[in-house]
Amino acid sequence: MQDQELEQLVQDYQRLFHKVLRKCSIFPGQPDYEDHMQELRLLFFLKAKPYESRGLFEAENNVSYLYRFLLWSIIDKKRKIDPKDHETNDEEVLYLQQAESNYAEVDFLDEFLATYKQLQEKDQKKVLSLLENTDLSRQNRHRYRMRLRKLFKEKH
Known part of the structure; x- marks a missing residue:
């Protein structure tokens, strides 16, 4: 598929991305909403890129399959949050709790x-x-x- 065709395909499936994020309890206005949205767009783009045309892509990937694929990718990403980001926060919280006590x-x-x-x-x-x-x-x-x-x- 050409880049212009891929971009149009991503735009057409925008509602699906919103639906996936809603299902994962990620709503507009939350700090990481746009990050997750961009992640979904990228996954979708990479999934559609190898196909020669939009028709072939849609024939092999029905909407329910794409929904589940994107949903599980976000669930997996939320589950595998980088522990290094939270270790420093935990250490800081522990230090503050000790100081407070x-x-x-x-x-x-x-x-x-x-x-x-x-x-x-x-x-x-x-x-x-x-x-x-x-x-x-x-x-x-x-x-x-x-x-x-x-x-x-x-x-x-």
């Missing part, structure tokens, strides 16, 4: 220290004994916790 921990410790300094000396000793895990009976541990909960709630 560190900030949250620092904020928590600052808040804890501020509240701890406001406690009376006997209550500070109770906090230390709970944190150091000294040999306290279950009953004393429970009493200390209840007393400290009450104090911490009053401070906030």
Whole structure:
């Protein structure tokens, strides 16, 4: 087929390309819509190029076959997304999550220290004994916790 004939054939099958992309949940306005559309045009062009005429191409490739061929090529492409593109994103997200958790921990410790300094000396000793895990009976541990909960709630 001549280039002009191929270009006209691609234009005539434009609605098929839109239908394939819709089926794959790729809609106009999405960032990669035009990339996928161009991919379909190229696949279609390469599929039609070896044929001598439009009639031969359409005789051997009915619309349902072309639809399935293009659909599976897009599905396959979506499935085989380059993992290198996503690794950097995953690493960046992981770094940000760790940094965020560190900030949250620092904020928590600052808040804890501020509240701890406001406690009376006997209550500070109770906090230390709970944190150091000294040999306290279950009953004393429970009493200390209840007393400290009450104090911490009053401070906030």
